[in-house]
Amino acid sequence: MFVSSDCTSNVTSIRVTSGMILRQRCVQHVIFLIIWKWISCPYKSKLFHSAEAIALSELNPLLDTSSLPHFSTIVSAHVVPGITKASEDLLKALKEYEKHLQETGSLPRTWESVEEPLEVLQVPFFYSWQIVNHLQNVKNSIELRKVFQQVQPIFVNITTCLDQSLITYNAFKELNKTSHNLDVPQQRILQSYLLSAHHGGADLQPQEQSKLNVINLKLANLTTKFRNNVLDSTKNFSIMLTDEESVKGLPELTRSLLVTNAVTETNQSTNPNKGPWKVTLDSQCYGSIMKHSQNRQLRKDLFHAHMTRAGSGDLNNKVLLEEIRQLRQEKAKILGYETYAHLSLSSKMVQQVDTVWNFLNFLRNKSYPAVQAELQSLQDFAQQHGHEGNLENWDIAFWMERQYESLFSLNDDELRYYFPLDTVLSGLFKLCSDLFGITILERNEGIEVWDPAVRFFKVFDENELLLASFYLDPFSRPQEKNSGAWMQDFITKSKLLHHTPVAFVICNQIPPVGSSPSTMSFGEISTLFHEFGHALQHMLTTVPYAGASGINNIEWDAIEMASQFMENWLFDWDTITAISGHYKTQKTLPQNMFQELLQAQYYFRASSMLYQLYLAALDMELHTSLDPWSQVKERVADKFTVLKPLVEDCIPCTFTHIFGENAYAAGYYSYKWAEMMAQDAFEAFTEVGLQNRDLVIKIGRTYRDTVLSLGGGTSPQEVFRLFRGRDPSPDALLRSYGLQ
Numbered sequence: 001m002f003v004s005s006d007c008t009s010n011v012t013s014i015r016v017t018s019g020m021i022l023r024q025r026c027v028q029h030v031i032f033l034i035i036w037k038w039i040s041c042p043y044k045s046k047l048f049h050s051a052e053a054i055a056l057s058e059l060n061p062l063l064d065t066s067s068l069p070h071f072s073t074i075v076s077a078h079v080v081p082g083i084t085k086a087s088e089d090l091l092k093a094l095k096e097y098e099k100h101l102q103e104t105g106s107l108p109r110t111w112e113s114v115e116e117p118l119e120v121l122q123v124p125f126f127y128s129w130q131i132v133n134h135l136q137n138v139k140n141s142i143e144l145r146k147v148f149q150q151v152q153p154i155f156v157n158i159t160t161c162l163d164q165s166l167i168t169y170n171a172f173k174e175l176n177k178t179s180h181n182l183d184v185p186q187q188r189i190l191q192s193y194l195l196s197a198h199h200g201g202a203d204l205q206p207q208e209q210s211k212l213n214v215i216n217l218k219l220a221n222l223t224t225k226f227r228n229n230v231l232d233s234t235k236n237f238s239i240m241l242t243d244e245e246s247v248k249g250l251p252e253l254t255r256s257l258l259v260t261n262a263v264t265e266t267n268q269s270t271n272p273n274k275g276p277w278k279v280t281l282d283s284q285c286y287g288s289i290m291k292h293s294q295n296r297q298l299r300k301d302l303f304h305a306h307m308t309r310a311g312s313g314d315l316n317n318k319v320l321l322e323e324i325r326q327l328r329q330e331k332a333k334i335l336g337y338e339t340y341a342h343l344s345l346s347s348k349m350v351q352q353v354d355t356v357w358n359f360l361n362f363l364r365n366k367s368y369p370a371v372q373a374e375l376q377s378l379q380d381f382a383q384q385h386g387h388e389g390n391l392e393n394w395d396i397a398f399w400m401e402r403q404y405e406s407l408f409s410l411n412d413d414e415l416r417y418y419f420p421l422d423t424v425l426s427g428l429f430k431l432c433s434d435l436f437g438i439t440i441l442e443r444n445e446g447i448e449v450w451d452p453a454v455r456f457f458k459v460f461d462e463n464e465l466l467l468a469s470f471y472l473d474p475f476s477r478p479q480e481k482n483s484g485a486w487m488q489d490f491i492t493k494s495k496l497l498h499h500t501p502v503a504f505v506i507c508n509q510i511p512p513v514g515s516s517p518s519t520m521s522f523g524e525i526s527t528l529f530h531e532f533g534h535a536l537q538h539m540l541t542t543v544p545y546a547g548a549s550g551i552n553n554i555e556w557d558a559i560e561m562a563s564q565f566m567e568n569w570l571f572d573w574d575t576i577t578a579i580s581g582h583y584k585t586q587k588t589l590p591q592n593m594f595q596e597l598l599q600a601q602y603y604f605r606a607s608s609m610l611y612q613l614y615l616a617a618l619d620m621e622l623h624t625s626l627d628p629w630s631q632v633k634e635r636v637a638d639k640f641t642v643l644k645p646l647v648e649d650c651i652p653c654t655f656t657h658i659f660g661e662n663a664y665a666a667g668y669y670s671y672k673w674a675e676m677m678a679q680d681a682f683e684a685f686t687e688v689g690l691q692n693r694d695l696v697i698k699i700g701r702t703y704r705d706t707v708l709s710l711g712g713g714t715s716p717q718e719v720f721r722l723f724r725g726r727d728p729s730p731d732a733l734l735r736s737y738g739l740q
């Protein structure tokens, strides 16, 4: 039921890893909250201070909603009893709420009588649930996984009970009749509630409704199976290399990885230069081999294995994805939509299927010739350096790496030393202080954390008023923490509940070794800025209702705007100066290295754009057309790729964004759409000149008062107009890719 998280390959990552990596997502957000558009936190009076709550809290720290979580005392044993109790309480409260609605059926419905009690009654359960979910992501263990599996059905049950409460739905429909009495954010909360209830089948006849329920259950099953097949088929492949010729060109680090892979099987050697070496399809290993291995046959075999994952045998997603498409189409029909794409877009900013296609085609037309030129230049380079014949799919990453090395002298490790974590943080906080007038201070006293490396910060406004706070968990811990990076909106602003926002900002950078500080690669900094952009939108909201404050109730195709916007500041000289300080000499990044970074960001950039467009188009067409997937793939590839995929390429079989869950189905275009808005917003700053700090600061305040303040309480079109004075245009996006 969760939006899983991951967000390692960002827009401005300086090196395009063969442009072949799916863009990943990074807002950790309980699906339920997306469906219902309001989030829950401790209630101030009744539940909060009742004797019962206090007694319980002494028994089970998971249920104590009176303070920030007791991470140091919560253990796996608290999960089942805690979640069970919280769910029973919630169901009881829901029954009472429904009873009250029935008893007062003759009275006019108001926000206070319909929405507010529902918001309040959900608080304790979702507070505890979020903690468990969070720990599952950052402090996983065998015990925790076991108890999590036990409580997951409870969560599903709770969301279903809330979702299909007809009494509640009817009360909201009544409220809708007098919606002119509500303010704009309230109206938006109401409308998205009604729409999601409609999509949940609330308006259907019982027979149709049960059909829909069966489809939803099947879809949940199939998407889970789809995800597992991808994981399992990735794990189920390996090649054992024994002669040194095969590992020629591989960096020392990769060889060590391969030897370590092999030891568990052969128990032979741990010498990176001796072997044997075991090659697998996990992304680090695959990526490194494709970039560095001089053994063309190995690259070809590996490429082939990679693009046919989950395409045959017991782990065959070719069949599953057709079933998923068909069920989604049926679901759309039942709900009265032409196709699943239409259903998906009905809750998005872009609304119209044609608008998405125009957007994708427009960008495709702009980038296609540039991609041809990039490939031609790579072909020429390869030929000059000894490659014979045409470049094939499995040659691209390898020759890109060689061309990149010849064009730029940037060395990842050398670069890293300029960016110790603490310097980066203080530079980031200074930027936020300059632009948005906020102050961010570390305040760890009395805060319990789930790992000693976790830190706690408070955010204050110009008048030293506390606005929000956040936990930062910077380092990777592969044994217990999910990979990738994400922001979780743990506590959401609510006037009713007297809540200021709390966020979890989670990254996965390399931890410090020995006595040296943790230093950050450019990609890791970019990821931190990205997640911090999400966190800023969550924390600086001024919307008083939890249902639309922060990132709640923001249309899915607008949510990646605030995050991608922040990444741009890495190409601002003042920011670079503020976040850099060599860990030995304290020297800031030299101008010439900065200039090279600026140049390097355009390397193979059109290709990375076109590849994202290809995936977005594939996703749209797979959810519009009824043709078999292979025909759809061929048709879309014809238009959206220069170097054509092979016939046996079954990339849709591993497209987990759209078939491993529902959030991005007929919605993968969202990344590009939001990026368009992010780049256009950033140009408001570059237009006045980033060196004109007074003007930059003025625009920063406007950005805070619009994009960061208005959350889901105002439509994203309107928010953009308030900031920019016009609708978003793709021109800035094109410029940021060096296309015009």
Ligand SMILES: *[C@@H]1O[C@H](CO)[C@@H](O)[C@H](O)[C@H]1NC(C)=O
Residues within 6 Å of the ligand: 091, 153, 154, 157
């Ligand atoms: C869901 O909760 C209700 C109310 O407690 C209960 O009757 C029902 O059996 C539960 N269903 C599942 C699948 O747990």
Ligand SMILES: *[C@@H]1O[C@H](CO)[C@@H](O)[C@H](O)[C@H]1NC(C)=O
Residues within 6 Å of the ligand: 173, 176, 177, 179, 194
């Ligand atoms: C809510 O009210 C609007 C008019 O204000 C109406 O168009 C719409 O159909 C109503 N929605 C529901 C679900 O009743």
Ligand SMILES: *[C@@H]1O[C@H](CO)[C@@H](O)[C@H](O)[C@H]1NC(C)=O
Residues within 6 Å of the ligand: 214, 217, 218, 221
């Ligand atoms: C979902 O999967 C479970 C376990 O594999 C199975 O028992 C159940 O019948 C499936 N449900 C549907 C609706 O397919």
Ligand SMILES: *[C@@H]1O[C@H](CO)[C@@H](O)[C@H](O)[C@H]1NC(C)=O
Residues within 6 Å of the ligand: 236, 312, 313, 314, 315
């Ligand atoms: C895993 O790979 C082995 C060997 O290639 C194969 O025999 C087996 O069927 C695969 N397992 C699955 C579940 O596909």
Ligand SMILES: *[C@@H]1O[C@H](CO)[C@@H](O)[C@H](O)[C@H]1NC(C)=O
Residues within 6 Å of the ligand: 267
């Ligand atoms: C692996 O090698 C070590 C030492 O070389 C030995 O102690 C161990 O028993 C071996 N394990 C297996 C499974 O062969």
Ligand SMILES: *[C@@H]1O[C@H](CO)[C@@H](O)[C@H](O)[C@H]1NC(C)=O
Residues within 6 Å of the ligand: 358, 359, 361, 362, 365
């Ligand atoms: C893209 O180019 C094609 C062929 O030149 C043209 O027919 C189409 O209208 C263009 N689409 C957009 C949205 O620019």
Ligand SMILES: [Zn+2]
Residues within 6 Å of the ligand: 007, 025, 026, 027, 530, 534, 560, 563
């Ligand atoms: Zn993101």
